[in-house]
Amino acid sequence: xxxxxxVGIGTTRYGRHDQQARELMASAAEAAIEDAGIDPExxxxxxxxxxxSVAEKQGHLGPxxxxxxxxxxxxxxxxxxxxxxxxxxxxxxxxxxxxxxADAVLVGGVERVSMLDTLTATTYFSYGSDYTxxxxxxxxxxxxxxxxxxxxxxxxxxxxxxxxxxxVKSHENATHNPVAHLQKRITxxxxxxxxxxxxxxxxxxxxxxxxxxxxxxxxxxxxxxxLGAVPIHVDGSARSGTVASLHDRDDLTTIPGTRRAAQAxxxxxxxxxxxxxxLEVHDCFTIAEVVATxxxxxxxxxxxxxxxxxxxxxxxxxxxxxxxxxxxAKGHPVGATGAGQVVEVVEQLRGEAGGRxxxxxxxxxxxxxxxxxxxxxxxxxxxxx
Amino acid sequence: xxxxxxVGIGTTRYGRHDQQARELMASAAEAAIEDAGIDPExxxxxxxxxxxSVAEKQGHLGPxxxxxxxxxxxxxxxxxxxxxxxxxxxxxxxxxxxxxxADAVLVGGVERVSMLDTLTATTYFSYGSDYTxxxxxxxxxxxxxxxxxxxxxxxxxxxxxxxxxxxVKSHENATHNPVAHLQKRITxxxxxxxxxxxxxxxxxxxxxxxxxxxxxxxxxxxxxxxLGAVPIHVDGSARSGTVASLHDRDDLTTIPGTRRAAQAxxxxxxxxxxxxxxLEVHDCFTIAEVVATxxxxxxxxxxxxxxxxxxxxxxxxxxxxxxxxxxxAKGHPVGATGAGQVVEVVEQLRGEAGGRxxxxxxxxxxxxxxxxxxxxxxxxxxxxx
Numbered sequence: 001x002x003x004x005x006x007v008g009i010g011t012t013r014y015g016r017h018d019q020q021a022r023e024l025m026a027s028a029a030e031a032a033i034e035d036a037g038i039d040p041e042x043x044x045x046x047x048x049x050x051x052x053s054v055a056e057k058q059g060h061l062g063p064x065x066x067x068x069x070x071x072x073x074x075x076x077x078x079x080x081x082x083x084x085x086x087x088x089x090x091x092x093x094x095x096x097x098x099x100x101x102a103d104a105v106l107v108g109g110v111e112r113v114s115m116l117d118t119l120t121a122t123t124y125f126s127y128g129s130d131y132t133x134x135x136x137x138x139x140x141x142x143x144x145x146x147x148x149x150x151x152x153x154x155x156x157x158x159x160x161x162x163x164x165x166x167x168v169k170s171h172e173n174a175t176h177n178p179v180a181h182l183q184k185r186i187t188x189x190x191x192x193x194x195x196x197x198x199x200x201x202x203x204x205x206x207x208x209x210x211x212x213x214x215x216x217x218x219x220x221x222x223x224x225x226x227l228g229a230v231p232i233h234v235d236g237s238a239r240s241g242t243v244a245s246l247h248d249r250d251d252l253t254t255i256p257g258t259r260r261a262a263q264a265x266x267x268x269x270x271x272x273x274x275x276x277x278x279l280e281v282h283d284c285f286t287i288a289e290v291v292a293t294x295x296x297x298x299x300x301x302x303x304x305x306x307x308x309x310x311x312x313x314x315x316x317x318x319x320x321x322x323x324x325x326x327x328x329a330k331g332h333p334v335g336a337t338g339a340g341q342v343v344e345v346v347e348q349l350r351g352e353a354g355g356r357x358x359x360x361x362x363x364x365x366x367x368x369x370x371x372x373x374x375x376x377x378x379x380x381x382x383x384x385x
Numbered sequence: 386x387x388x389x390x391x392v393g394i395g396t397t398r399y400g401r402h403d404q405q406a407r408e409l410m411a412s413a414a415e416a417a418i419e420d421a422g423i424d425p426e427x428x429x430x431x432x433x434x435x436x437x438s439v440a441e442k443q444g445h446l447g448p449x450x451x452x453x454x455x456x457x458x459x460x461x462x463x464x465x466x467x468x469x470x471x472x473x474x475x476x477x478x479x480x481x482x483x484x485x486x487a488d489a490v491l492v493g494g495v496e497r498v499s500m501l502d503t504l505t506a507t508t509y510f511s512y513g514s515d516y517t518x519x520x521x522x523x524x525x526x527x528x529x530x531x532x533x534x535x536x537x538x539x540x541x542x543x544x545x546x547x548x549x550x551x552x553v554k555s556h557e558n559a560t561h562n563p564v565a566h567l568q569k570r571i572t573x574x575x576x577x578x579x580x581x582x583x584x585x586x587x588x589x590x591x592x593x594x595x596x597x598x599x600x601x602x603x604x605x606x607x608x609x610x611x612l613g614a615v616p617i618h619v620d621g622s623a624r625s626g627t628v629a630s631l632h633d634r635d636d637l638t639t640i641p642g643t644r645r646a647a648q649a650x651x652x653x654x655x656x657x658x659x660x661x662x663x664l665e666v667h668d669c670f671t672i673a674e675v676v677a678t679x680x681x682x683x684x685x686x687x688x689x690x691x692x693x694x695x696x697x698x699x700x701x702x703x704x705x706x707x708x709x710x711x712x713x714a715k716g717h718p719v720g721a722t723g724a725g726q727v728v729e730v731v732e733q734l735r736g737e738a739g740g741r742x743x744x745x746x747x748x749x750x751x752x753x754x755x756x757x758x759x760x761x762x763x764x765x766x767x768x769x770x
Contacts, residue, residue, distance in 0.1 A: 001485070020517070051444060052444075054439045054512060056516075057511075057512050057516045057520070057521065058512055058516045058517070059436055059437075059465060059467055059512040059513045060465070060466060060467040060512075060513045060514075060629070060755055060756050060759055060760070061465075062466055062626075062759070062760060063466075063626045063627070063628075063629045063755070063756070063759030063760055064515060064629045064759070066626055066629075067626075067628050067629040067630070067633070067759070072626050072627060072628035072629065072633075072759075073625055073626050073627070073641075073642070073645060074626060075624035075625055075626050075760065076626065076760075077464050077466060077473055077477065078464065078465045078466065079462050079463065079464055079465075080444060080445070080446075080463045080464075080465060081445060081447055081448075081462060081463065082444055082445040088462055092462065092477065095480070095481070095484060095486055096480070098484070099480060099483070099484025099485065099486065100386070100484065101480055101484065126442075127439060127442050127443055127444040127445075128444045128445045129445075130449060131441075131442045131443045132405070132443070135442070136442065239460035240458055240460055241447075241448045241451055241452075241457050241458050241459060241460050241461065242448070242457060242458070243448075243452050243457035244445070244448045244449045244451075244452040244457065245452070248452070248457075256458075257458070260458065370445055370448070371445050371448070374445055374447070374448030374449070374452070374457075375445070375447060375448055375460065375461075
């Protein structure tokens with residue numbers, strides 16, 4: 001395997017956009033290519049995560065995006081793994097370079113859904129669940145994660161106030177992120193008094209519907225040297241699955257795919273979770289961040305809920321989680337999210353994260369989940385210079 | 386790169402199915418795993434092509450299919466490249482094994498659309514075009530390929546009767562294919578008197594809307610030896626793109642992506658097109674087969690149209706094209722089609738193709754096109770024993 005690094009990143013603002021998905025993706029990709037300083041003709045291949053382009057009646061995004069970029073001959077693949085589509089695109093792009101199939105690869109993800117009303121958007125999103133048994137019976141994602149939250153509360157005695165602390169921490173971080181969708185401080189009271197969307201989860205426990213795109217250019221360390229780039233190395237990239245439907249699982253307080261993917265990625269990186277300087281985890285709901293930090297091995301089962309309350313996961317805490325603001329406050333443009341986590345890590349490791357900078361960050365992990373864990377992608381990146 | 390071979394294949398019948406896409410795909414995949422005689426736990430990864438699962442309100446097919454197969458921990462990626470989704474899945478699975486990321490990979494594709502009425506299905510399909518400029522303005526795929534046919538007729542003086550000969554040949558082949566959708570002989574008169582769908586193309590110039598799934602197990606030659614399988618070697622697998630929209634092209638009588646992908650795959654295989662014993666090409670319309678045979682280098686520009694008339698592409702002819710019946714008569718379950726081409730090649734190279742067997746076939750090429758050529762995948766397979 002060849003060593004792989006990220007040499008360029010690009011992102012749109014997360015929020016509401018009037019441009020089509022292909023335009024958003026091309027905009028982030030152009031920024032990443034410019035940031036890398038690479039001749040676009042050296043890009044051998046591209047992967048784009050997207051879940052709901054059907055909402056704008058458009059499939060076959062790969063060649064449409066490459067045509068918009070003026071690179072129509074370069075093959076591109078659209079991958080769909082629900083909310084893990086962007087992380088999956090990154091993973092496959094990494095393997096193209098590591099396996100020697102291309103010296104440079106463009107990866108990214110995009111979503112545009114905010115032109116849909118909330119009910120339609122929730123319905124489209126529920127296609128990522130096992131629709132026959134879950135979404136189609138009214139159990140869309142708020143309900144599925146609420147079911148996990150209930151199980152967690154019952155087993156560990158955690159409370160709605162504990163989850164609220166996660167949201168407060170992530171919103172605080174997002175106030176320092178110029179691309180974040182929700183750049184607004186909130187309090188525990190704000191969360192507690194927000195509308196119930198699926199008991200015990202309230203509106204402020206949930207991520208917003210965001211539009212947006214994020215991109216990265218991956219290459220070999222040799223090409224990175226040629227480009228004069230500060231290489232951010234990919235030390236590990238692994239995936240695992242979990243049985244797709246919640247009703248087929250023994251335990252709703254854990255996502256086994258996260259544990260397996262993290263173990264595999266950490267083994268590749270020859271690292272422990274405690275070696276990370278921060279984490280970008282998949283917090284589509286506050287409960288998801290809590291479960292993720294436990295499954296990743298940062299906290300023991302049942303201890304994750306108190307971590308935000310105690311400030312252990314804030315910037316400046318023991319191990320910052322989601323300095324970007326996370327899906328909760330940076331936003332969740334579904335297909336883009338996993339690629340956007342990588343953008344955040346690269347900005348942090350370059351020391352360019354401004355008011356949300358994790359001091360001296362040298363190594364970090366991204367964790368991207370499709371649906372309730374059917375797909376999990378974990379990537380570990382580091383700065384070595 | 387490691388040598389890669391196909392050791393197992395599976396397919397459903399092409400036509401109308403009542404099962405969901407995940408069930409169809411699992412059924413073909415189970416058959417491929419059984420055919421390979423491989424322990425399913427040895428499969429490290431899977432890729433599935435699919436374009437329109439939204440028609441049954443279901444995304445995130447990767448883990449749903451793996452869960453149906455009883456392999457929920459094995460990561461799987463759904464790829465979408467319009468009608469080239471299945472070929473793209475094969476291409477990426479090939480690279481997983483060749484690059485050393487997995488010793489065995491499951492690839493396949495699936496589509497289920499026949500529960501839609503014709504107008505809705507045509508509309509969904511048109512999402513594979515550049516919808517903003519093509520499908521959304523009423524130019525769905527029959528219109529786009531009719532535009533190519535008109536340009537071809539004007540340049541080369543070909544006729545509707547020439548194209549009809551392609552359909553007659555493919556229908557004849559499909560009568561010997563037990564999984565084909567349209568197992569019915571037709572005449573040139575039948576084609577000429579069928580309903581115009583987009584002048585000059587008629588109903589019998591077009592492939593049907595099919596449901597179906599196809600799968601293959603890819604592995605290394607070492608594992609193939611362990612399994613005692615007759616390995617069908619992947620000698621080349623390459624992709625290229627073409628600018629997505631017809632209106633951005635200089636010449637409508639050729640698909641440049643086909644030429645580039647074929648040149649790359651033939652170079653990998655150290656072979657010429659004339660070394661192939663037959664071809665499975667992407668004939669969503671009769672004109673598409675004609676253009677493909679020219680772009681692949683089998684015939685000079687303008688000579689492809691007469692080839693079927695002269696019998697040069699029939700089984701027993703100079704170089705048989707689409708012995709399976711092709712998309713035209715075997716059928717076109719969009720996401721499955723490219724994987725199904727590989728299934729046909731493996732059956733032929735094993736000598737198990739019954740009444741449509743190409744005598745002594747040892748090497749063949751598959752050619753799978755997304756939309757009007759935005760994606761093109763070419764694979765070359767051989768038997769070496």
